[in-house]
Amino acid sequence: AIDIEKLRAATGAITLDPGYKNSGSCQSKITFLDGEEGILRYRGYAIEDLADKANFLEVSYLVIFGELPTKQQLAQFETDIHKYTLVNEEMKNIIDGFPKTAHPMGVLSSLTSALTAFNPKVVNVENEKEMYEAVCKTMGKFLVLATWTYRKSSGFPLNYYDNTKGYVENFMRLMFELPTGPYKINPVVVNALDKLFILHADHEQNCSTSTVRMVGSSHAGLFASISAGVSALWGPLHGGANQAVLEMLEEIQKDGGDADKFLAKAKDKNDPFRLMGFGHRVYKNFDPRAKIIKKAADEVLAELGVNDPILNIAKRLEESALQDEYFKSRNLYPNVDFYSGIIYRALGIPTDMFTVLFAIGRLPGWIAQWKEMRVNKEPIGRPRQVYTGYALRPFTEMNQR
Ligand code: ACO
Numbered sequence: 113a114i115d116i117e118k119l120r121a122a123t124g125a126i127t128l129d130p131g132y133k134n135s136g137s138c139q140s141k142i143t144f145l146d147g148e149e150g151i152l153r154y155r156g157y158a159i160e161d162l163a164d165k166a167n168f169l170e171v172s173y174l175v176i177f178g179e180l181p182t183k184q185q186l187a188q189f190e191t192d193i194h195k196y197t198l199v200n201e202e203m204k205n206i207i208d209g210f211p212k213t214a215h216p217m218g219v220l221s222s223l224t225s226a227l228t229a230f231n232p233k234v235v236n237v238e239n240e241k242e243m244y245e246a247v248c249k250t251m252g253k254f255l256v257l258a259t260w261t262y263r264k265s266s267g268f269p270l271n272y273y274d275n276t277k278g279y280v281e282n283f284m285r286l287m288f289e290l291p292t293g294p295y296k297i298n299p300v301v302v303n304a305l306d307k308l309f310i311l312h313a314d315h316e317q318n319c320s321t322s323t324v325r326m327v328g329s330s331h332a333g334l335f336a337s338i339s340a341g342v343s344a345l346w347g348p349l350h351g352g353a354n355q356a357v358l359e360m361l362e363e364i365q366k367d368g369g370d371a372d373k374f375l376a377k378a379k380d381k382n383d384p385f386r387l388m389g390f391g392h393r394v395y396k397n398f399d400p401r402a403k404i405i406k407k408a409a410d411e412v413l414a415e416l417g418v419n420d421p422i423l424n425i426a427k428r429l430e431e432s433a434l435q436d437e438y439f440k441s442r443n444l445y446p447n448v449d450f451y452s453g454i455i456y457r458a459l460g461i462p463t464d465m466f467t468v469l470f471a472i473g474r475l476p477g478w479i480a481q482w483k484e485m486r487v488n489k490e491p492i493g494r495p496r497q498v499y500t501g502y503a504l505r506p507f508t509e510m511n512q513r
Contacts, residue, residue: 132322138325142154142155142481145394150399154175217346224342250335255282256273301459309472314474325493326493329493354470355464359388361422375432397443399448402447
């Protein structure tokens with residue numbers, strides 16, 4: 113048996129905190145989050161004000177550089193991002209190498225990593241100009257590549273960025289414009305998406321952001337770190353939950369539409385099923401983003417005149433769960449992913465692209481946290497462990513095993 117005391121003596125005292133539930137990994141000036149009170153602020157500004165009054169690029173600038181941009185700074189930022197939206201033509205060979213059925217998050221992570229081949233120099237964070245260019249480059253290329261993952265899977269030709277249109281408008285164009293003619297941009301859709309991206313822009317040390325910091329802490333470059341962040345976001349317990357929510361709602365529909373039956377399944381401890389889009393590691397009262405999104409979802413659905421049976425199931429599920437003792441006693445409320453999936457579906461976004469939209473929204477947060485980590489000269493991330501394996505064992509020769 114292992115002599116834990118001896119090992120402790122050899123390694124020193126170690127705090128065991130699986131899932132880092134109570135461990136801070138860094139000091140940060142970017143996002144303030146109070147899970148008990150349901151408060152979220154970027155750089156001191158309330159998420160409610162930002163979602164209501166600012167646009168996504170404005171919020172991205174704030175999150176990354178620390179201050180709200182002036183009108184000129186914002187216009188310049190947009191122009192500078194436009195400059196970097198062209199992607200090296202050789203990247204298309206990489207895209208062509210994927211089967212059409214590849215999940216867009218896997219493709220996006222690979223393409224982001226592949227950008228390092230065409231941009232091998234790791235940015236010097238001390239050099240403001242260089243850092244600013246890296247930010248614009250990342251914001252520009254990532255958006256285009258994100259939409260190309262969809263164009264590839266749907267078999268449509270790749271579209272190019274239109275510098276006369278805004279960032280979020282371009283997202284819709286790049287996704288849906290066909291060779292037959294220009295895509296008609298619906299301002300209701302663009303506004304809803306803009307708001308969704310703002311709500312996702314940063315969320316302090318979540319799984320994907322911690323991953324970006326961790327990879328970057330070895331002084332790996334920005335694209336490499338963000339590629340890892342995309343992979344971390346993909347999982348159904350994190351960003352992948354928005355896709356999982358929709359798949360769950362479709363399953364309930366196929367099964368006859370009985371939301372309460374699935375609620376009972378989620379409460380059954382012998383059943384691994386969880387209600388997707390419910391619960392949060394930090395928000396134990398309510399998710400302030402969910403409140404804003406719920407309102408936006410209602411507006412978008414009314415404006416677009418969408419009447420979708422899946423959405424009625426979502427409403428029933430939400431109402432029942434909010435009154436249920438199991439969910440109430442564990443402080444399980446709908447999170448941002450519960451409603452974002454509903455809006456994306458109403459906007460005609462394919463289900464397996466939902467998490468890619470989360471990634472586009474989270475990009476400024478990843479960049480800001482990477483930059484802050486490097487500017488603060490943080491040490492390489494390297495957690496310890498408590499070893500529970502064998503103590504020293506005598507080696508058994510092959511012929512004696
Ligand atoms: N359905 C049913 N029961 C749940 C759910 C759920 N969605 N979420 C938590 N619980 C239960 C757990 O079984 C546990 O019950 P117990 O105390 O009887 O054992 C209790 O609530 C606490 O849950 P934990 O798993 O300990 O909470 P944790 O903070 O580790 O997990 C998480 C948070 C991962 C978000 C979890 O609530 C979950 O799996 N939710 C569904 C997936 C999801 O929506 N993820 C998106 C998160 S938000 C985001 O990434 C933007």
